[in-house]
Amino acid sequence: MAWYPGAKKMELQPESDQQPAIKPTQFILHSIVAPWTPQRTYEYWRDSTNLESHFGLGYDGSLGQFIGTQTRADANGPANRRPDGTGAVSLESASNLQASDPWTAAQVEAIVRLGVWLHQTHGIPLRICRSADDPGYGYHRLHTAWNPDAHSCPGDARVKQFHEVVFPAIVARATGKATDSKELDMDEDKVFDAVWEQDKAPAPSTSSTAKSNPTWKPISFLREMYDLLTGMKKDIDALRAEVATLKKGA
Numbered sequence: 361m362a363w364y365p366g367a368k369k370m371e372l373q374p375e376s377d378q379q380p381a382i383k384p385t386q387f388i389l390h391s392i393v394a395p396w397t398p399q400r401t402y403e404y405w406r407d408s409t410n411l412e413s414h415f416g417l418g419y420d421g422s423l424g425q426f427i428g429t430q431t432r433a434d435a436n437g438p439a440n441r442r443p444d445g446t447g448a449v450s451l452e453s454a455s456n457l458q459a460s461d462p463w464t465a466a467q468v469e470a471i472v473r474l475g476v477w478l479h480q481t482h483g484i485p486l487r488i489c490r491s492a493d494d495p496g497y498g499y500h501r502l503h504t505a506w507n508p509d510a511h512s513c514p515g516d517a518r519v520k521q522f523h524e525v526v527f528p529a530i531v532a533r534a535t536g537k538a539t540d541s542k543e544l545d546m547d548e549d550k551v552f553d554a555v556w557e558q559d560k561a562p563a564p565s566t567s568s569t570a571k572s573n574p575t576w577k578p579i580s581f582l583r584e585m586y587d588l589l590t591g592m593k594k595d596i597d598a599l600r601a602e603v604a605t606l607k608k609g610a
């Protein structure tokens with residue numbers, strides 16, 4: 361059984377010892393419809409129900425792990441453990457009582473890190489599950505088979521975040537295309553524009569249009585200087601020629 365080093369281990373018994381092994385092939389995200397810390401979620405699983413998730417995530421990004429990732433946890437219906445022994449790793453996250461709020465930045469970061477670890481540790485492929493038993497990443501309501509009671513879990517705002525921020529960040533980070541939470545998915549043209557086309561540098565104090573055009577793009581400085589230097593070189597060449605003519609005449 362595997363314990364994620366980025367989470368606080370809060371082992372849930374007797375489930376941890378008694379439930380069967382799985383080969384984890386999916387990662388499924390949930391909202392718990394309560395603003396709970398990992399500790400509170402652990403207590404709920406321990407005291408109030410025989411269900412449980414592998415992980416619990418607080419609003420501040422704190423993460424608890426209740427069951428090893430190679431042991432079945434019971435949050436995703438039939439995806440918990442399939443007849444072939446494969447199953448889903450589940451994460452419950454703190455939310456408001458309607459599960460309508462987006463994940464906080466700290467929650468997004470924690471999910472992305474865990475998602476990368478699951479790819480590296482268990483080889484979960486970097487794709488969104490195309491069917492209920494297809495290996496990959498998803499959220500509770502993505503497939504009806506995971507969600508027989510038709511919960512909206514994890515909520516519209518988080519479904520949007522999953523597609524636009526969370527999953528792309530897991531892929532970017534796992535494939536080495538980004539080193540932190542800011543996605544750096546830029547081709548050469550975008551990098552050029554991001555550097556040379558930023559109209560932010562203060563215009564030169566001697567600029568005749570300083571009032572109407574107070575900021576310049578870096579590319580404008582370069583062009584201005586090139587034109588200026590080319591003009592100066594022409595002037596110098598002309599002066600040289602004049603001096604040579606004068607000397608001859610002297």
Ligand SMILES: [Zn+2]
Nearest residue numbers: 390391500513
């Ligand atoms: Zn759920």
